[in-house]
Amino acid sequence: MTNFLVESLREICYNGIMKKRINRILHIISILLFLTSLLYSNEIQRKRLAQPIFFPPSHIIFSIESRNGLFLYDETDRTITTISDKRGSGRYFFVSEENNLIAYKEISNKGGESFQRVCFYNPFKKKNAYQSVWYRLCGNPSISFNGRKAFSRGETVTILDKSKEIELDIGYYSNLSPISHNGNSFIFNDRNDQLWLYNINSAIKKKITDDKLGYKEPSWSEDDKKILFSSLGGEIFVYYVDEDSLIHIGKGCCHRWKDKNHISYVKQEVEHYSLISSDIVIYDIKNSKETFFGTPNELEIEPSFFHDRLFYVSLIDGAIYEARIEDDRIVDKKKILDREIIKNKSEGNNVREERAExxxxxxxxxxxxxxxxxxxxxxxxxxxxxxxxxxxxxxxxxxxxxxxxxxxxxxxxxxxxxxxxxxxxxxxxxxxxxxxxxxxxxxxxxxxxxxxxxxxxxxxxxxxxxxxxxxxxxxxxxxxxxxxxxxxxxxxxxxxxxxxxxxxxxxxxxxxxxxxxxxxxxxxxxxxxxxxxxxxxxxxxxxxxxxxxxxxxxxxxxxxxDFLQTVKIYDDLDMVFSYIGSWLERTGGYDMHAYYTDASVQGDSAFWKIHITQPDTISIYTEFYRGGDRVKNAHYFTKHKDGTAEVIVDQRGYGLSGWYELGTYYFEDSVIIGATDTGSDSAGIVLADAVMLVFHNAAGIKKADEREEKRGERTQLRIFPNPFTKTTTIYLILPSTGHPDGIVDTFHRTSSAESIKDKTNDQCQMPNDSKVISLHIYDVSGRLVKSLSLSTGHSSLGTDLHSGIYFLIIKDHKSGKTFKKKLLKIE
The missing domain is CATH 3.90.70 (Cathepsin B; Chain A)
Structure with missing residues (x-):
């Protein structure tokens, strides 16, 4: 029977191990299959063709998805010419039919550093008509109908007008600074991604966006009366120059002018990080009418028009297609260029990362x-x-x-x-x-x-x-x-x-x-x-x-x-503090004041109620001065969004104080923290002193404006310096003024028991009723070392007060209050 059980267990374990191994292998296979499909998908994305623009009579300018290359396709002989194989040459290139030029920017590594230049290419001569020198930083160029060329260099914009060159300081680096068709103005971005209109003749610039969003990629209508652009998040806008007004078109990408009254863009739908639709939209600006061209079996992107001819890139196979628009439908679709036609060996394959700021x-x-x-x-x-x-x-x-x-x-x-x-x-x-x-x-x-x-x-x-x-x-x-x-x-x-x-x-x-x-x-x-x-x-x-x-x-x-901005401390002197039952005051702890209750008679509770102005996750801490007469199981509770959390804290120990974490919780509009003697030891006291809130979201809180008012209602004690070597001063803050009206006494350590003559600060003399205040000094064993009646304003402690830790008990016989303070004495 034993052998049978052993063999059965071995078989179960073996089958379990094999099952785990098989499952692991199947999972790895599924990952490999996914990565294979993913690599294929990304290969299409990586190698797909991009941004086809028709250049009459028979050319198509296009790039690849990485934009590291610019190419010219001739429909007549079906040849492809490489305009540039350098980095960035296929991004934001500009086509000027009127000037028979293609304007672009290219980036290259020179001597281990990256440099940029602008180029103007003639597709008929198949060569550059102009190349600038290499700059450390320049922008993509544009051309007006009359041949004015504009591009940025650092924080300036250069205007090339035949043989004349104009430098205009705009105060920012803007990669795109498209010039108007009439050559009188250009647009640029500032550092906040706002768009500005700059008049070249008057040198007057005007912000045309509203600071509500960041904006990008502006372009002029052919009549220069409108400017098309989008937000960084993909919202499309049109600005009317003469009316100084802005209209919102909708959400999309790949926005372009079709003609002066129509724009084209693409609407996409995403589900689970998968693109499930990508369709072309034509928007009639005059009539505020949107025409949507849904194509269930195609994913179009980067459309452009030349009269009735539509050119776009398919995200399914990465090729460039041509089609026509007819009765709100895309018809006569045909593939022009396959993605495999470009075997790119550009500098873009050797990306060099710049020195980071x-x-x-x-x-x-x-x-x-x-x-x-x-x-x-x-x-x-x-x-x-x-x-x-x-x-x-x-x-x-x-x-x-x-x-x-x-x-x-x-x-x-x-x-x-x-x-x-x-x-x-x-x-x-x-x-x-x-x-x-x-x-x-x-x-x-x-x-x-x-x-x-x-x-x-x-x-x-x-x-x-x-x-x-x-x-x-x-x-x-x-x-x-x-x-x-x-x-x-x-x-x-x-x-x-x-x-x-x-x-x-x-x-x-x-x-x-x-x-x-x-x-x-x-x-x-x-x-x-x-x-x-x-x-x-x-x-x-x-x-x-x-x-x-x-x-x-x-x-x-x-x-x-940043904890410095997210920590708030509330003690028992703040108006956020209250209690139920019999609580007495004592010195010690945070801000030299605390409340305590005798746990032998239970049912007493103290509370901190703090209002917050927004929901937040907050870590809660409490501070108390430990001592041998404390209970070992003081009960703290915190009310938060999901209920009440209770934490039991051991307040015992001698001469130790610090912050004790009560937990981290989520709060909506208020924080309620409590301390109670209910359930605690029958012998000992429970202290209620201070709480600290660490706001994880730096939520705004209601300030305790009444703090100083309440603090001023009671006598407070200060000792400075503490620790001390020879002399220390005790300050008594009286309730009548709320600031140090008198010095209780200044103590000196001398080589004999002889008293020293008056050395009290003349600006803070003892109050007239100081004769009702007495001071008692105890060592750590509880032995009374010295008692003084504070009436002279100065006293000598003598040689009997050696280095060590002492406790001061000050009794105000008039009010009946007693203050206790730890006094550190060092050589």
């Missing part, structure tokens, strides 16, 4: 490679970025897991993404499904309830981990600089991918508007996914320094940690 030291975590093998992190960019933000301040302890991809390694914090854990009293047991339909918990379960990150949940997650956070849906570049300059990382929601992507901003190259990040999916400059996401450089929307562009910046989620 500021870059924070933040641990890196990959959403696929540093999470548990059983968890599929394909949708976990938000949770992973938030965990990195929290771990910037070492809030989480090591919780290792072995990861097998791309090589076997230990991830110290990956389990926080998908496993249940508790921090600051919050248990992250919310469940959500990963892309493989496996249940996941932790940061992912809370932040991604439906598989996609919820911004408000990211903010709350950071707050619950002891940081101060905020959610800003109107971010701009200057705000990002401010956070980084103050040492704070920023979670940034971007459009790095068609479906959106969340990264952690941690630095910048200020002059050129390049953001430095921890990208949980890798570094897109090298093609997603990869393991090089720590320190990935990305260009801000509207800027072009040869890196992948963020395209949109939808929201900032802050991650600040």
């Amino acid at each position: 500021i870059i924070l030291n933040i641990p890196f975590l990959h959403q696929l490679y540093d999470t548990k093998d059983e968890f599929h992190g394909g949708w976990a960019c938000g949770p992973t970025s938030c965990v990195m933000a929290v771990q910037t301040y070492n809030k989480l302890t090591n919780w290792g897991t072995i990861c097998t991809w791309p090589y076997e390694h230990m991830s110290l914090f990956g389990r926080y993404i998908s496993d249940i854990y508790t921090y600051n009293g919050v248990t992250y047991d919310w469940m959500s499904y990963d892309p493989n339909s496996n249940p996941a918990y932790g940061a992912y379960g809370y932040i991604c309830p439906g598989g996609a990150a919820v911004w408000a949940n990211m903010e709350q997650y950071i707050i619950w981990h002891g940081l101060n956070s905020f959610m800003d849906i109107s971010p701009d570049w200057s705000e990002f600089l401010s956070e980084i300059n103050n040492g704070y990382s920023v979670v940034v929601s971007t459009q790095l991918t068609a479906a959106g992507h969340i990264i952690l901003g941690k630095g910048y190259v200020e002059a050129q508007h390049t953001l430095i990040s921890n990208d949980p999916y890798g570094n897109k400059n090298y093609g997603y996914p990869n393991y090089y996401g720590s320190g990935a450089f990305y260009d801000w929307p509207g800027y072009n320094n040869g890196y992948e562009n963020l395209n949109q910046v939808k929201v900032f989620i802050g991650a600040r940690y």
Whole structure:
């Protein structure tokens, strides 16, 4: 029978081990299959063609998805000419039919440093008509109908008018400064991502945006009466120059002028970080009419029009297509250029990262490679970025897991993404499904309830981990600089991918508007996914320094940690304090005052009731002066949003004081903390002294304006200096004035018992009724060392007061109050 049981157990264990191994192998296979499909999808994204623009009579100018290359396709002979193979040459290029020129900017590495220049290319001669010298920083050029050329150099804009060159100081670096078709004005961005209109002839500039959002990518209508642009988050606007008015069109991307009264853009729908629709919209500005071209089997992007001809890129196969618009339908679709036609060997494949102005030291975590093998992190960019933000301040302890991809390694914090854990009293047991339909918990379960990150949940997650956070849906570049300059990382929601992507901003190259990040999916400059996401450089929307562009910046989620701004202390002298039952006053503890009650007669409670102006996660601490007559089980309770928490505190010990943590909880509008003798020892006292609140979100609180008023109602005691060597002074603050009206006494240590003549501060003499005040000095054993009647204003302690710790008992016989203070005496 025993042998049978042993063999049965062995078989069960063997089957269990084999089952675990099989499940692990199947999971790795599923990950490999996903990564294969992902790599294929990203290969299309990486190699797809981009931004087709028709140039009559028979040319199509286009780029590739990375924008590191610019090409010319001739429809007549079907040849492709490389205009430029340098970084950034295919981003924000400008086509001027009137001047037979293509204006672009290119970036190249020279002597280990990055340089930029502007170029104007003639597609018929197939050569550059103009190339500037190499600059450290310049902007994308544009051309007016009459041939005026405009581009920025640092904080100036250069106007080239035939042989004349004009330099205009705008005070900011703006990569885009498109000149009007008549050549009289241009538009530029400031550091707050606001748009300005600059009149070249009068040198008058005017802000045309409202500071409510950050804005990008302006362009002129062909009659120069309107300016089209979008917000950083993808809201499209049109500004009327003559009327000085602004209209909101709607949300979209890839906005362009179709003609002077119509614009085209793309509407996209995302579900679970997957792009499920991407369709072209034409908007009639005069009639405020939107025409939507839904195509269930196609994902169009970057449309452009030439009369009735439509050109666009397919996100399904990465090719360029031509079609026509007919009766609100896209018809006669045909492929013009396949994505494989470009074998790009540009300098863009050798991305060189610039010297950063500021870059924070933040641990890196990959959403696929540093999470548990059983968890599929394909949708976990938000949770992973938030965990990195929290771990910037070492809030989480090591919780290792072995990861097998791309090589076997230990991830110290990956389990926080998908496993249940508790921090600051919050248990992250919310469940959500990963892309493989496996249940996941932790940061992912809370932040991604439906598989996609919820911004408000990211903010709350950071707050619950002891940081101060905020959610800003109107971010701009200057705000990002401010956070980084103050040492704070920023979670940034971007459009790095068609479906959106969340990264952690941690630095910048200020002059050129390049953001430095921890990208949980890798570094897109090298093609997603990869393991090089720590320190990935990305260009801000509207800027072009040869890196992948963020395209949109939808929201900032802050991650600040600063206790100096988030700590508030309330003691028993504040109006927020009250009590029920028999409580007596005594000296000692915080601010030299405390209340106590005898636990032998129970039913006494003390309270601190504090109003807060916004919900917050708050850590609660209490302070008391320990002593041998205290109880070992004083009961503290804290009322918070989800109920009442009770903590038992041992107040015993001798001569020790400090802060004792009562826990961390979430509060909505008020904080109620209590101390009670109910349930405590029958022998001993319970102290109620001070509480400290650490606000994780720096929530505003109602200030105790009555504090000084109440403090002034009672006599207070001060000793300075303490500790002391030869002389110390006792100050008595009287209730009549609230400031030191008199010095109780000045004590001197001498070599004999002889009294010393008056050395009291003449400006703070003893009050006339000081004869009713007596002082008694005790050593640590409780022995009375000296008693004094304080009437002379000065006394000598003599040689019998040796170095050590003493306690002063001052009795005010008039009011009946007694004060106790620890006196430290050193050689």
